[in-house]
Amino acid sequence: xKQLVLAFKRLLWFxxxxxxxxxxxxxxxxxxxxxxxxxxxxxxxxxxxxEVLRAKLxxxxxxxxxxxxxxxxLLQGDMGRSLYTTRAISADLLHRLPATIELxxxxxxxxIVLGIPLGVISAxxxxxxxxxxxxxxxxxxxxxxxxxxxIMLQLLFAMRLGALPLAGRMAGFPPDDxxxxxxxxALLTGELGIFAVAASHLTLPALTLxxxxxxxxxxxxxxxxxxxxxxxxxxxxxxxxxxxxxxxxKYVLRNALISTVxxxxxxxxxxxxxxxxxxxxxxxxxxxxxxxxxIIMSDYNAIMGFTIWAGVIFIVVxxxxxxxxxxxxxxxxx
Amino acid sequence: MKxxxxxxxxxxxxxxxxxxxxxxxxxxxxxxxxxxLATYPGxxxxxxxxxxxLPPDGQFLFGTDRMGSDxxxxxxxxxxxxxxxxxxxxxxxxxxxxxxxxxxxxxxxxFSDLLMRxxxxxxxxxxVVLAIAIAQTLxxxxxxxxxxxxxxxxxxxxxxxxxxxxxLQNEIFIESSIALGASPWRVIVxxxxxxxxxxxxxxxxxxxxxxxxxxxxxxxxxxxxxPPTPEWGRMISESREYLPQAWWYAAAPGMAIFLVVMGFNxxxxxxxxxxxxxxxxxxxxxx
Numbered sequence: 094x095k096q097l098v099l100a101f102k103r104l105l106w107f108x109x110x111x112x113x114x115x116x117x118x119x120x121x122x123x124x125x126x127x128x129x130x131x132x133x134x135x136x137x138x139x140x141x142x143x144e145v146l147r148a149k150l151x152x153x154x155x156x157x158x159x160x161x162x163x164x165x166x167l168l169q170g171d172m173g174r175s176l177y178t179t180r181a182i183s184a185d186l187l188h189r190l191p192a193t194i195e196l197x198x199x200x201x202x203x204x205i206v207l208g209i210p211l212g213v214i215s216a217x218x219x220x221x222x223x224x225x226x227x228x229x230x231x232x233x234x235x236x237x238x239x240x241x242x243x244i245m246l247q248l249l250f251a252m253r254l255g256a257l258p259l260a261g262r263m264a265g266f267p268p269d270d271x272x273x274x275x276x277x278x279a280l281l282t283g284e285l286g287i288f289a290v291a292a293s294h295l296t297l298p299a300l301t302l303x304x305x306x307x308x309x310x311x312x313x314x315x316x317x318x319x320x321x322x323x324x325x326x327x328x329x330x331x332x333x334x335x336x337x338x339x340x341x342x343k344y345v346l347r348n349a350l351i352s353t354v355x356x357x358x359x360x361x362x363x364x365x366x367x368x369x370x371x372x373x374x375x376x377x378x379x380x381x382x383x384x385x386x387x388i389i390m391s392d393y394n395a396i397m398g399f400t401i402w403a404g405v406i407f408i409v410v411x412x413x414x415x416x417x418x419x420x421x422x423x424x425x426x427x
Numbered sequence: 428m429k430x431x432x433x434x435x436x437x438x439x440x441x442x443x444x445x446x447x448x449x450x451x452x453x454x455x456x457x458x459x460x461x462x463x464l465a466t467y468p469g470x471x472x473x474x475x476x477x478x479x480x481l482p483p484d485g486q487f488l489f490g491t492d493r494m495g496s497d498x499x500x501x502x503x504x505x506x507x508x509x510x511x512x513x514x515x516x517x518x519x520x521x522x523x524x525x526x527x528x529x530x531x532x533x534x535x536x537x538f539s540d541l542l543m544r545x546x547x548x549x550x551x552x553x554x555v556v557l558a559i560a561i562a563q564t565l566x567x568x569x570x571x572x573x574x575x576x577x578x579x580x581x582x583x584x585x586x587x588x589x590x591x592x593x594x595l596q597n598e599i600f601i602e603s604s605i606a607l608g609a610s611p612w613r614v615i616v617x618x619x620x621x622x623x624x625x626x627x628x629x630x631x632x633x634x635x636x637x638x639x640x641x642x643x644x645x646x647x648x649x650x651x652x653x654p655p656t657p658e659w660g661r662m663i664s665e666s667r668e669y670l671p672q673a674w675w676y677a678a679a680p681g682m683a684i685f686l687v688v689m690g691f692n693x694x695x696x697x698x699x700x701x702x703x704x705x706x707x708x709x710x711x712x713x714x
Contacts (some may be wrong), residue, residue, distance in 0.1 A: 106544075113548040121564055128446040232696075238640055238648050241663055244670070252671035283636035366553030370644055384556075385648060388563045400560050404552040411551075 100416045107412060114404045115167070119160050122393045150176075172398040176246035177390050182398035186380055192262060193379035196372070199276075199299035199362045204306045204360065209346075209353065211307075212314025217341060219319065227311060234308025239367055243301040243374040250297060250351025258294050265290065302367050306360045313356045317349030324348075326388040358414035362407045437701045444697020450690025465500035471657055480673045490675035493665060494655070498679050501657035505680065508658050509687060510643045511677065512573055513635045517550045517575035520634065524584025525627065532592025538564040543589060546582035555641050562650040569652040570647050576638055587630055589624040625702035629695055636691030643684050649683050676687050 102266065117225055132316035138146075147153045150164060150395060172182040190301070215227045258264065268278040268287045276295060279288035302358045330340050369381035380399065387395035438444050462468045466488065475495035483490040488499040527546070531539035549557070561575035595601055604614050645651050646660025654661065659680040666676035 109544065110548055110551055113544065117548060118560065121561055137485065142687055152669070232689065232692060233685070235674070236636065236640075236685055236692050238643050238647075238660070238663075238681060238684050238688075240660075241677070241684065244663065244667065244677055245681065248671050248674060248677070320661060366555055369556060369559070370647070388559060388648070388650075391563070393564075396560055400552060400556060403556050407553060408551045415629065
């Protein structure tokens with residue numbers, strides 16, 4: 094019950110946070126020195142034409158009115174239109190969403206499947222050469238510029254060895270559209286050939302995206318296991334003659350994962366942020382790539398749409414993590 | 428003075444943290460003495476199309492770029508930009524973030540709630556996303572990059588100082604100072620601030636690394652200083668057209684970023700172990 098009240102309180106904060114975010118992004122996008130209308134109209138437009146366009150885009154009204162209009166649209170799921178393509182931004186974002194989700198989930202899978210075992214091994218073999226090697230790798234993960242890592246992987250695996258595709262999401266026809274995620278759709282329709290192509294395109298970007306997150310998970314798992322390994326129940330189990338692997342992989346890991354679960358939730362947000370750069374490097378047709386293109390084109394409506402989208406996802410994930418945590422570990426409610 | 432000597436001695440004992448310190452000192456050394464260390468100090472501006480895209484050799488240590496300029500010399504001058512951006516952006520974040528955190532943590536009223544909610548909004552979006560939006564809005568230039576990074580990094584300090592201040596308030600020495608009639612200002616500046624300085628120092632070191640990475644990302648996306656500024660992130664993005672032949676063009680600036688950020692992270696980890704024995708190495712958060 095207490096958890097539910099707390100969860101509800103957190104939900105209440107959700108709305109003002111999102112509204113605040115929109116107001117801040119809106120103000121930022123409107124205090125620009127350059128005139129977006131003049132940019133859209135082109136160099137050859139006369140001043141009169143620019144003013145007509147300005148009125149058409151609703152940019153001649155005072156700022157608070159514009160903001161109100163924007164909120165009105167948002168409530169109906171309308172994020173405005175791209176200044177360049179004139180397509181609806183919400184439709185553009187939705188269309189690109191599966192690609193980004195696919196990439197993020199793949200990176201998350203790599204992070205968990207590799208990160209947790211490596212963290213446990215590193216804790217069991219504490220201060221061994223293996224632990225030291227893993228520590229160097231994890232510290233590097235947080236220090237390396239992910240776009241550079243991506244380019245270096247492209248250089249080695251795609252350009253030099255030719256083992257994996259350089260960029261893009263697919264070669265040939267994509268599978269039938271079910272979820273929009275090519276690898277998953279190919280599996281669902283049983284097209285193993287298409288799956289192999291899609292998976293090979295996914296490998297390098299997912300690995301690049303996962304690398305910094307992997308570092309965090311390994312470190313947290315290692316610290317968690319070491320922490321739990323010192324508790325009394327482990328001493329007891331050892332005294333009772335439980336086999337060491339059972340103690341570590343079953344009892345210790347289960348308790349150590351509480352903090353890691355929280356981290357994994359937060360990682361989802363961090364990975365989504367990473368897609369902005371990684372999608373640009375690998376020419377992955379997702380939302381991050383869309384954002385960078387809008388930035389290059391000075392498409393203010395699109396930039397706003399993306400920022401709000403990213404903020405909402407981030408807030409929702411943090412909220413979910415908070416709520417899940419109060420259920421996993423009720424002490425947190427105190 | 429005594430404490431800083433103690434910290435320095437401890438740092439010398441921790442080999443890994445000391446390595447971090449050496450990397451940072453190396454960066455500062457390169458930045459300060461760039462004109463003397465550089466083999467072609469003029470190559471920040473000069474072009475020599477004849478020497479275009481030459482591989483590394485005795486004459487051009489890290490090879491040459493698309494303009495025929497010496498990459499080694501350009502990286503040395505890039506160190507200046509890196510330091511400039513990181514120091515000003517993190518410094519500004521400190522100046523904005525720490526006082527807000529202190530005030531919001533010390534007082535318990537609607538105003539502190541408001542301050543924390545505003546910082547929550549900034550933390551709600553990944554820093555790089557907000558920084559990209561701001562830097563693009565203001566137009567590509569070095570001051571705008573610094574501004575974008577400062578505006579988006581201060582809430583990290585506010586969060587930290589706020590939490591520390593709140594937990595310090597239950598300490599007896601704070602309660603007794605208040606009971607003795609010390610003004611809020613006195614309590615905050617003389618009693619709370621010195622006690623939150625350790626986590627601030629640790630966060631500053633890690634924040635420097637983080638800011639350098641974000642700044643490089645902005646440069647890579649074309650939002651940094653315009654060419655021919657030898658900004659490391661921009662150098663990597665320029666090099667992409669000439670891969671895989673000119674591998675050195677991309678490798679050298681990336682390596683420079685890696686070593687510097689590594690330096691700040693290692694130092695931050697080491698400082699955390701020394702200044703805050705409660706938290707062991709390995710429990711590092713992001714940001």
